[in-house]
Amino acid sequence: MITVHHLNNSRSQRVLWLLEELGQPYEIRSYERDPVTMLAPASLKAVHPLGKSPVVVTEDGLTLAESGAILETLTERYGNGRLAPAAGSPDAVRYRYWLHYAEGSAMPPLLLKLMFDRIEKAKMPFFAKPIAKGIAQKAKDAFIGPQLKTHLDFMEGELGKGEWFAGDAFTAADIQMSFAVEAARARGGLDASRPRLMAYLERIHARPAYLKAVERGGPYSLLK
Structure with missing residues (x-):
């Protein structure tokens, strides 16, 4: 199953939305921002060296970062022609x-x-x-x-x-x-x-x- 490393009030909300639109099962591992600095916790660095969200791990172990790259990759993998125009159009x-x-x-x-x-x-x-x-x-x-x-x-x-x-x-x-x-x-x-x-x-x-x-x-x- 896809795992979304989800930081509150962040771009990772878009990844959850995409997966809901695709009807693709996923699990969430939640992280909370530091209330003073508003930065992501250091524990995210164990998932990706930059320590930022979103980070997604696919069912075959591929780790994806950067929301645009994540959305594009997941749409290509699981969209079956949905949520993207036909190539070349x-x-x-x-x-x-x-x-x-x-x-x-x-x-x-x-x-x-x-x-x-x-x-x-x-x-x-x-x-x-x-x-x-x-x-x-x-x-x-x-x-x-x-x-x-x-x-x-x-x-x-x-x-x-x-x-x-x-x-x-x-x-x-x-x-x-x-x-x-x-x-x-x-x-x-x-x-x-x-x-x-x-x-x-x-x-x-x-x-x-x-x-x-x-x-x-x-x-x-x-x-x-």
Whole structure:
């Protein structure tokens, strides 16, 4: 059976969702973030040297890391033509693009936003606080904010070409993109001004497999 090494409130939620969509049996080994640092526990390094989640071990002993690679591999192995467009089709090109765009382009500015928000709130000597807040705010105003707007506008426009990111059919690319869109809703400025992205979130949150994955994986604070 497939084993998912699942960290709370992390990208591994997407792996659970994919497996639910595929109807593929799996077991979960759960890990909790450090409540102060929010980092994964050191015990994950026993599974993969980077000590990050998600990590999946297949029934034949293959260890997989990186959520995009995991989703692509599991879909190829167990999809039987589901959740991916036919090879060589125009939608297949879009599908592969969004599988890579999610982490390669969409997540970096969202991660920077999270880091600089934390810098503003971090404990430090009183004389350093105004300097740190000023630097953080300037970085967000000059670079991070405009980057987030550019990406959100791009995603909103692309969803105008079809109901889902890779076309009119739901695919694993939508599962991969979900974390970025949910992160944008939680902390990146995504709101009702971009109705296609908001409708996309409503559609994925209503999918039975999504709900089952959240039930099995535990509370998912990015939904707040």
